[in-house]
Amino acid sequence: MRIKFVVIEFLICFLFLSVHSSGFAAQSGKEPATVTVKAGKHANYVRIVFSAPEEYIQKASVILSGSNVIKVDFQSAVVIKAAQKGSEKIILKPDVPVEMTGGVKITAKSSSCALTVDNLDDIDVSKLSSPSRLVIDAYIGKPSSAYSLQEGDIAFESFAVDAGHGGYDMGMKGRNFTEKETTLSIAKELANTLAKKGKKVFLTRKADQTLTIKDRIKAVNLRSPEIFISIHLSSKNELNIYTSPKIKGRKGKTEEIPEAPEQAAGIPAAEIDKNAVNAAAQAIKSELGINVRHERLPLPVIAHVNAPAVLIELPNPEKFNYDRKNRERLINALLKVIGYSARGKE
Structure with missing residues (x-):
């Protein structure tokens, strides 16, 4: 009998608490x-x-x-x-x-x-x-369809090409490649191709040497090219294109990164039209058959030069065959980014 009474008492308490807690929830609940x-x-x-x-x-x-x-x-x-x-x-x-x-x-x-x-x-x-x-x-x-590019049509006349890493900074290292060697090789091929078109090209490094980001920016700003291209490698079988958003005034200035003259004067740094690069990405994707991404990031090496600037990560050599034919296709991809960027500047 005592057990039955305890059970009933427990059930009554449980129901009381359930009713009051649900009432409290209803009162405290907020209408959207x-x-x-x-x-x-x-x-x-x-x-x-x-x-x-x-x-x-x-x-x-x-x-x-x-x-x-x-x-x-x-x-x-x-x-x-x-x-x-x-x-x-x-x-x-x-x-x-x-x-x-x-x-x-x-x-x-x-x-x-x-x-x-x-x-x-x-x-x-x-x-x-x-x-x-x-x-x-x-x-x-402008919509991507507004940009068109004829074969070999590049409006820029002067270029700075940067092979990422170098010296003791190897970048990524695979079974049969180092990033510093691959980027230098591609940078030289791109420079030779542009030179044959009568363009003026400056290489930030021509050999296996160590350069800081500050060194690269200073060298580029001294020459004031019409466009700056920094070449790196992706960890994946994809091609990534990075452009820098606007930098306004002197906010965030440090002694480590030299400002371009325009930035020191409070004038936004030159930038590449996003839709022009997206048009290039679409064209490259259809030709290479790999994923091509475009992202805007204030990466120091492209954010602090006094020219339109782009950093390109080429596909990883362990996942993409760098034979002669594909190397030519990659050079053509770089030329497309440059060409469409020039169209976006008009």
Whole structure:
């Protein structure tokens, strides 16, 4: 009898706690905030404006996520209302893209959304109050199809070519290669090809010598070429193209990296049009049959020279055959990057 009473008492306590805890959860639970978004097209950019409670705007993060994609994360559950092209605002369904205006689509998630903007080049982000708004200006570049390149058509006349690593810095080392030797060999072939086209070429190193990043930048800035190409190797069977985003003013200056004259004067360093490089990447991918990536990173060796600059990682020699035919194809790939970059500068 005593055992039965204890069991009943336990069940009553359990039910009491369950009811009260669920009641507490219901009281403390927060309804998703409503976020409204609209987009307007201007001459060379699209302005996208999110309106939401102040706390959601302040917590929101905005990042570039892949080619032509902007990710906006509100950090909490939200309901997003957007105007479809030519219609009233609607509540967005998760994972269903909606076109807001020409070339701009939005896809909602539970606490975030992804904006796809055709030919996206760069973004500026502002957080405003009274009323609270998140403003994204998405700058538009020329579409990749706008760039064309005729065989052997390279508008630049002067070049600086940098063979990565050298001396005691071997870079990557494989069974039958070192990065410092492979990059020097390819750099010399590229320089010879350009010289035969009547171009002026400077090699940062012509032999197996040690050069610091500071040495390379100083040498390039003394000669002021029209374009700078730094050659390295990838750890994979792919070709990677890196260009540097804008460097504004003197922020982040160190004594280790010499600034170009334009940077010391507070003028943004020269840069290569992103869509021109993307056009080159598409052309190279179809010819080489390997993955080709383009990423913008402020790598010191290309961020601090006073010329448009590109760093290229060629495929790993243990995963890509560097026979004569393929070496010619790689040189042609480098020429394509240079040629399309010149088109983007016009």
